[in-house]
Amino acid sequence: MSSKKNTPAIRDDQGRITTILTMADIYEYKGFTFEVHRYCGPCKLKKDWEPAACMGRRFWKVWSEWDKLTKEEKAETQISG
Numbered sequence: 001m002s003s004k005k006n007t008p009a010i011r012d013d014q015g016r017i018t019t020i021l022t023m024a025d026i027y028e029y030k031g032f033t034f035e036v037h038r039y040c041g042p043c044k045l046k047k048d049w050e051p052a053a054c055m056g057r058r059f060w061k062v063w064s065e066w067d068k069l070t071k072e073e074k075a076e077t078q079i080s081g
Helices: 057-067 071-077
Strands: 009-011 017-020 025-029 032-037 041-045 078-080
Touching: 025 057, 025 071, 032 057, 071 078
Parallel strands: none
Antiparallel strands: 009 017, 025 032, 025 078, 032 041
């Protein structure tokens, strides 16, 4: 059973959960769109929200700045999740 009530799940014919769907939190900050996973860390996203091929120095500089924001300030930059 899912630990969160709002976690979407796919069930089989007997009602057993076969798949749990989750979505990372997605943020937009200073021109960059990225997702942050609690143990995989940040991933820069393209305009279609697919992972970018590379995350350059400018991205890491902006992400480092974003990471120092308060929880409330980060919440203001969240666009999905």
